[in-house]
Amino acid sequence: MANKIDLTQEELQKLGDFMHKATGNKLEVHKLLRFKRKIEEIFLKHHIDTFGNFYHQLRFMKSPELVQDLTNALTVNETYFWREHEQFLTLSKEILPKFVTPNKLEKVRILVAPCSSGEELYSIMLSILDAGNLIEKLNIEIVGIDIDSAMIQKAKTGLYTKRSVEKLPKHLLETYFKQVGSLYQIDKTLIDSARFLQANIFDENLSESLGGEYDIIFSRNMLIYFNAEDKRSCFGVFHKLMEPEGFLFLGHADTNNMDKKLFTPVSYGFHIFKKI
Ligand SMILES: C[S@@+](CC[C@H](N)C(=O)[O-])C[C@H]1O[C@@H](n2cnc3c(N)ncnc32)[C@H](O)[C@@H]1O
Numbered sequence: 001m002a003n004k005i006d007l008t009q010e011e012l013q014k015l016g017d018f019m020h021k022a023t024g025n026k027l028e029v030h031k032l033l034r035f036k037r038k039i040e041e042i043f044l045k046h047h048i049d050t051f052g053n054f055y056h057q058l059r060f061m062k063s064p065e066l067v068q069d070l071t072n073a074l075t076v077n078e079t080y081f082w083r084e085h086e087q088f089l090t091l092s093k094e095i096l097p098k099f100v101t102p103n104k105l106e107k108v109r110i111l112v113a114p115c116s117s118g119e120e121l122y123s124i125m126l127s128i129l130d131a132g133n134l135i136e137k138l139n140i141e142i143v144g145i146d147i148d149s150a151m152i153q154k155a156k157t158g159l160y161t162k163r164s165v166e167k168l169p170k171h172l173l174e175t176y177f178k179q180v181g182s183l184y185q186i187d188k189t190l191i192d193s194a195r196f197l198q199a200n201i202f203d204e205n206l207s208e209s210l211g212g213e214y215d216i217i218f219s220r221n222m223l224i225y226f227n228a229e230d231k232r233s234c235f236g237v238f239h240k241l242m243e244p245e246g247f248l249f250l251g252h253a254d255t256n257n258m259d260k261k262l263f264t265p266v267s268y269g270f271h272i273f274k275k276i
Helices: 009-023 029-034 036-045 051-061 064-074 086-099 119-129 149-157 170-176 188-193 206-210 228-241
Strands: 106-112 138-146 177-180 183-186 194-198 214-219 242-250 263-265 272-275
Touching: 009 029, 009 051, 009 064, 029 036, 036 064, 051 064, 064 149, 086 106, 086 119, 086 138, 086 214, 086 242, 086 272, 106 119, 119 138, 119 170, 119 188, 119 194, 138 149, 138 206, 149 194, 170 177, 188 194, 206 228, 214 228, 228 242, 228 263
Parallel strands: 106 138, 106 214, 138 194, 214 242
Antiparallel strands: 177 183, 242 272, 263 272
């Protein structure tokens, strides 16, 4: 079996087009060249030695494991705790208190799509815990999805590097993490309170797997990898997944191509929108 696969530009383009259709991520040849090593590893793992065979399996035999391995290899999973943390503070100090009602424990459903390896979802939990008695006044359900199965596994394990946690306020790191060698293990109660699910945002059965609508959706730093058309259809997905008057939190580079008939900016905080 060959241990080095020399993919041509045309073959890389075919892979890029396949992944674009499957995941929405636009992958030009110059980007795919950076992933060549990872693609070679997949060839080896699946005992495939020609591109023709590989592509045939991808397209026609639809090997779910092969498609998942390629997806995991080609997605950009960069994330860290407390990233763009002003939004977490707006959530816990301004938006969630609006859901509180006297004499009733209101349920609030939060979706983090995509959650990558869990840092963003846990940061949301930490900011809620840090906001005093909010956690006793609301019944908060929080769910994270990502198309990358390895990232979902990592999120469920909750073990992070120093680099990943270094932006966290010290008191949160000290209270909710235990140091294990050079790594940081997040408290088990936080892991048990979250639900992580491997899922594609474009999956037509997503709403069913997610069990209905959400009050708040975080979608940060995924739409930047989509083209205008896929971004627009993704905003449509968020709109459908959201309760009336739900809130959408985006990353600073994610907001263009939004349909102004679907969401309107809210007056406080940046890149936070309300469902119309
Ligand atoms: C750069 S990370 C952003 C993670 C986190 N939201 C943050 O801002 O720190 C982008 C994530 O989007 C995920 N992703 C890409 N396409 C997706 C899709 N179609 N459905 C679900 N997740 C997807 C990738 O696997 C990756 O983990």
